[in-house]
Amino acid sequence: KAGVTQTPRYLIKTRGQQVTLSCSPISGHRSVSWYQQTPGQGLQFLFEYFSETQRNKGNFPGRFSGRQFSNSRSEMNVSTLELGDSALYLCASSWRDLNEKLFFGSGTQLSVL
Amino acid sequence: QKEVEQNSGPLSVPEGAIASLNCTYSDRGSQSFFWYRQYSGKSPELIMFIYSNGDKEDGRFTAQLNKASQYVSLLIRDSQPSDSATYLCAVTRGGSQGNLIFGKGTKLSVKP
Numbered sequence: 001k002a003g004v005t006q007t008p009r010y011l012i013k014t015r016g017q018q019v020t021l022s023c024s025p026i027s028g029h030r031s032v033s034w035y036q037q038t039p040g041q042g043l044q045f046l047f048e049y050f051s052e053t054q055r056n057k058g059n060f061p062g063r064f065s066g067r068q069f070s071n072s073r074s075e076m077n078v079s080t081l082e083l084g085d086s087a088l089y090l091c092a093s094s095w096r097d098l099n100e101k102l103f104f105g106s107g108t109q110l111s112v113l
Numbered sequence: 114q115k116e117v118e119q120n121s122g123p124l125s126v127p128e129g130a131i132a133s134l135n136c137t138y139s140d141r142g143s144q145s146f147f148w149y150r151q152y153s154g155k156s157p158e159l160i161m162f163i164y165s166n167g168d169k170e171d172g173r174f175t176a177q178l179n180k181a182s183q184y185v186s187l188l189i190r191d192s193q194p195s196d197s198a199t200y201l202c203a204v205t206r207g208g209s210q211g212n213l214i215f216g217k218g219t220k221l222s223v224k225p
Contacts, residue, residue, distance in 0.1 A: 033213065042217035043157070043201060056212045090156060098205050098213045099145040099164075104156035 002026065004105035006091050012111045018079040021108045025072050025093030031055075032074040033098060034066060037088040037107070048098060049074055056098065078110075086112045116140060117204050119216035127224050132189040134219050136202030139183065146178055147203040148187045151218065157201055161187060192223045 005024040013019050025032050033048040033056075045058040049068035066076040072093075078085055088109050092102035117138045126132045134148075145164055149157035161176040163169045163185070169176045175188040185204075189196055202216040 035215075043215040045212045045214065048212070058212050101159045101162065102157075102213075104158070106156055 004091060004093050004103050006089075006105035006108050008108060009106065010109050010111075012113065013081050014113050015081055015083060017081050018077065019081060019110060021076045021078075021089055021091075021110075023074045023076070023091030023093075023105060025074070025091075026103055029093035029095055029103070030072055031094045031097050032068055032072060033092050033094075033102065034074070034076050035090040035092065036060075037090060038086075043090070046076070050097065081112045083112050086110060116206075116214045117202055117216040119200075119202050119219045121217060122220040123222050124219055125222045125224060126192050128192060128194060130192050130223075132192045132196065132221055132223070134187040134189075134200050134202075134221065136185045136187075136204075136216055137183055138185070138202075138204045138214075140204070140206050140214075141180075141183065143183075143204045143206050145205040146176070146185045147205075148174075148176060148185075149201040149203060149215075151199045151201060153198075189221075192221075194223050194225050197221055197223050 007022045031050045034046040037043045048056040052068045063079045068074045088107045090107045091105045094100050119136050148161040150160045151157040163176040163178045173190045177186045199218040199220045201218045204214050
């Protein structure tokens with residue numbers, strides 16, 4: 001069974017631009033969650049989607065948004081990029097929710113110049 | 114007070130020894146508790162989860178949960194050099210803003 005797939009693997013953007021990251025969960029998994037990982041702050045929860053609805057949200061500004069499609073694939077968008085948005089963005093999937101084993105993708109490394 | 118706290122380490126143990134990793138959390142409403150292992154340059158992978166007070170054993174790993182003390186620990190017996198990684202404690206929080214909170218991780222180094 002294929003794992004969680006994230007694209008692209010690397011991205012370089014400049015301040016003020018916007019970016020869209022993609023995540024394909026493991027087949028059958030309906031919960032998709034997103035995380036930001038930086039050396040200073042560690043791994044931080046962004047949001048979780050289930051059945052095309054955002055079910056939970058972390059403490060990030062509105063510039064960070066996401067959506068989920070009917071096939072459970074998810075996208076994350078960051079608008080008006082700031083230098084501090086440079087991070088590894090990880091997507092994870094599970095069958096139902098956050099209270100069970102999460103399977104992480106390889107991540108998208110975003111650099112904002 | 115940070116929501117999930119871990120000693121950043123590095124924690125260094127000799128091969129064959131027991132490694133003890135600790136985590137405290139602040140929200141008494143926390144529901145589920147996880148230990149993820151992350152090798153350098155790789156994604157986190159789950160090694161243990163625990164939902165109720167007490168001990169849970171899986172091979173060389175034992176997770177311990179004490180909700181009264183808001184404390185979770187991970188013991189790794191017969192530590193191997195391949196156990197060298199960063200260990201992340203994660204806690205789910207319910208309520209109207211349920212989410213998953215990670216600690217910043219403890220870096221473990223197992224010396225041959």
